[in-house]
Amino acid sequence: MANTRSGLRAGLLLTPPMLWLGVAYLAALAALFVTAFWGQNDFTGEIEKVFTLDNFKTLFTVPVYRTITFRTLGIAALVTAVDALVAFPIALYMAKLARPSVRRLLVIAVLMPLWASYLVKAYAWRGMLSASGPLAWLGWTPGYGRTGLIITLAYLWLPYMVLPVFAGLERLPDALLEASADLGSSSLNTIRRVVLPIAFPAFVAGSVFTFSLTLGDFIAVKIVGGPYQMLGNVVYDNVGAANNLPFAAAYATVPVVVMLLYLAAVRRTGALENL
Amino acid sequence: MRQRTWRIPAAVCALALALAGCGGGGSGSDNTASSAQGGFTPPKVPMKQSLGKDEGAVSILAWPGYAEDGSNDPNVDWVTPFEKATGCQATVKYYGTSDEAFNLMKTGDYDVVAASGDASLRMIASGDVAPVNTDLLKSWSEIRPFLKYKPWNSVNHQMYGIPQGWGANLLMWRTDLVKPAPTSWGAVFDKNSPYAGKITAYDSPIYIADAALYLMKHQPDLGIKNPYALDDKQLQAAVDLLKGQRPQVSEYWSDYLKEQQAFETGDTVIGTTWQFIKNLITKEPVKAIIPSESSTGWSDTWMIGSQSKHPNCAYAWMDYIAGPKGNAASAYYFGEAPANIKACDMVPDKTFCDTFHAADPKYANKIWWWRTPISQCLDGRTDVKCTDYGDWTTAWTEVKG
Numbered sequence: 056m057a058n059t060r061s062g063l064r065a066g067l068l069l070t071p072p073m074l075w076l077g078v079a080y081l082a083a084l085a086a087l088f089v090t091a092f093w094g095q096n097d098f099t100g101e102i103e104k105v106f107t108l109d110n111f112k113t114l115f116t117v118p119v120y121r122t123i124t125f126r127t128l129g130i131a132a133l134v135t136a137v138d139a140l141v142a143f144p145i146a147l148y149m150a151k152l153a154r155p156s157v158r159r160l161l162v163i164a165v166l167m168p169l170w171a172s173y174l175v176k177a178y179a180w181r182g183m184l185s186a187s188g189p190l191a192w193l194g195w196t197p198g199y200g201r202t203g204l205i206i207t208l209a210y211l212w213l214p215y216m217v218l219p220v221f222a223g224l225e226r227l228p229d230a231l232l233e234a235s236a237d238l239g240s241s242s243l244n245t246i247r248r249v250v251l252p253i254a255f256p257a258f259v260a261g262s263v264f265t266f267s268l269t270l271g272d273f274i275a276v277k278i279v280g281g282p283y284q285m286l287g288n289v290v291y292d293n294v295g296a297a298n299n300l301p302f303a304a305a306y307a308t309v310p311v312v313v314m315l316l317y318l319a320a321v322r323r324t325g326a327l328e329n330l
Numbered sequence: 331m332r333q334r335t336w337r338i339p340a341a342v343c344a345l346a347l348a349l350a351g352c353g354g355g356g357s358g359s360d361n362t363a364s365s366a367q368g369g370f371t372p373p374k375v376p377m378k379q380s381l382g383k384d385e386g387a388v389s390i391l392a393w394p395g396y397a398e399d400g401s402n403d404p405n406v407d408w409v410t411p412f413e414k415a416t417g418c419q420a421t422v423k424y425y426g427t428s429d430e431a432f433n434l435m436k437t438g439d440y441d442v443v444a445a446s447g448d449a450s451l452r453m454i455a456s457g458d459v460a461p462v463n464t465d466l467l468k469s470w471s472e473i474r475p476f477l478k479y480k481p482w483n484s485v486n487h488q489m490y491g492i493p494q495g496w497g498a499n500l501l502m503w504r505t506d507l508v509k510p511a512p513t514s515w516g517a518v519f520d521k522n523s524p525y526a527g528k529i530t531a532y533d534s535p536i537y538i539a540d541a542a543l544y545l546m547k548h549q550p551d552l553g554i555k556n557p558y559a560l561d562d563k564q565l566q567a568a569v570d571l572l573k574g575q576r577p578q579v580s581e582y583w584s585d586y587l588k589e590q591q592a593f594e595t596g597d598t599v600i601g602t603t604w605q606f607i608k609n610l611i612t613k614e615p616v617k618a619i620i621p622s623e624s625s626t627g628w629s630d631t632w633m634i635g636s637q638s639k640h641p642n643c644a645y646a647w648m649d650y651i652a653g654p655k656g657n658a659a660s661a662y663y664f665g666e667a668p669a670n671i672k673a674c675d676m677v678p679d680k681t682f683c684d685t686f687h688a689a690d691p692k693y694a695n696k697i698w699w700w701r702t703p704i705s706q707c708l709d710g711r712t713d714v715k716c717t718d719y720g721d722w723t724t725a726w727t728e729v730k731g
Contacts, residue, residue: 119727186597198580199580282576292723294433298429298433
């Protein structure tokens, strides 16, 4: 009796969030997918609800879309790599070396950029990278383009990498590090053979964020990417400029599929338990 | 931030619209343009027959600089006098490209829109704007005759709006960094430009027409007669020219603030612009001209939304903005030839209308005003099929690569 009642209560509590997830999120995804199979009137831009595979045909036959897809994947991979490289020393210091008071300060420092608006940070980098900005005064600036874009995105998503890696390293028992030292291993060797293998799932967990966020970004590209375009820009331009929603929907399924494959691969590493 | 953050809501609106479109009936969606000169049948949208009481509000969708209420510059304000005179509280939204305006009008949230020729016909054909009863507009008689009943603001001799003004896309450069001063669009299409990496271009498929115009003058063997009527071969030539320009481009702009800032910092030193943006750049020396090839440009029309909730205020706004005072203020600030004859006496600068050749139909006819390319060639050719705006959009994505 009591069991049914608590089950009912849990059900009632969970209904609103499940409805939210089901209607607002999954239904939107479903609508997106359906739209991808519709056509469009070239003059008025009205959607024509007739089943067609033309959008996917364009996607696979026009080479520029392949180029943009691979470029986007490449940028996402690079941003993830840069974030992993930068995040590891910070996370290691926070988890294993810093005193508790310093650690608290560092956690706040890492989280702080998340409290500022995305646009403010992106425009700050526009100023930094400008030909008359601070980087140019110091001697060199990559300007607006690929390098500037990778720097900006790596900066934007860094906290999402630091936090899971920090959490993963915190769980690493100190005894393992001491045992490695007692057996005569150097610090570098300990990192390579003990710390990194154990922290790997944490890196993978962080990469889910950095990779997926880069995959969908189109605003930073507009602000610091120069003439560069990524997958998100093509989707955005097809919604906004070209008014070709069916094609935008078709192209938007690409990152969804990529992320599903990525998550399936990640699940095998056991990293999802680290999220 | 107002001007920057609209991009995201705009995208969200458009997406929401797509979803809403799943349920709604597709009325009027099967109207296609059957001939270049307005030979298509627009959906039946009722025209207002008489004016009633003002509703107390009006929402305006316009190019940046067309409806200033003093928030950008306290000295520039012609919206407040309108509000005081009519009691219609105005909310203003600015847009960056014709395509954006076209999408926003589909939401039905706007009572009036200032549309260029590459959006106006599409809005008429999709039933998003209503025919305009010019008898209800006092300012109609003051509009220059050569702007009335044009293929981009009327269908079958029925006006769908009232002209605002017209002007040309200009070539702008930093006079301290670009020497000698350019005279041709060739300055932005030169593959060996000394300003490589500091060139800018307008981020819209319609910019293909700028390349086509350049080819029209420099490669006559392509046979381009109208930069908005390109067959496959001509479009390919324009695309090739733009692909050659792409490595020289520092960035493409559609946000006027972004272009203003890039010129001020020197990240961009030469490229296409509007007079309005040139006027905003006061910190650094810039100059803007119509190059020797002439130019693409716009001829804008105030139109009324077919789903307008405040039609009386909308008519009041159209009458005011196309009337001598409103038209003078907006055209002067934006930097274009006003459509109202009397506006020329109201602007603070007496040479203004001469500078912009406001009374000169011959000069106006030399500018290639933005049009929507459609498969029926706008130059009257019937032996080939022209590329339509959908083709241009795909081509533009390929240009950017």
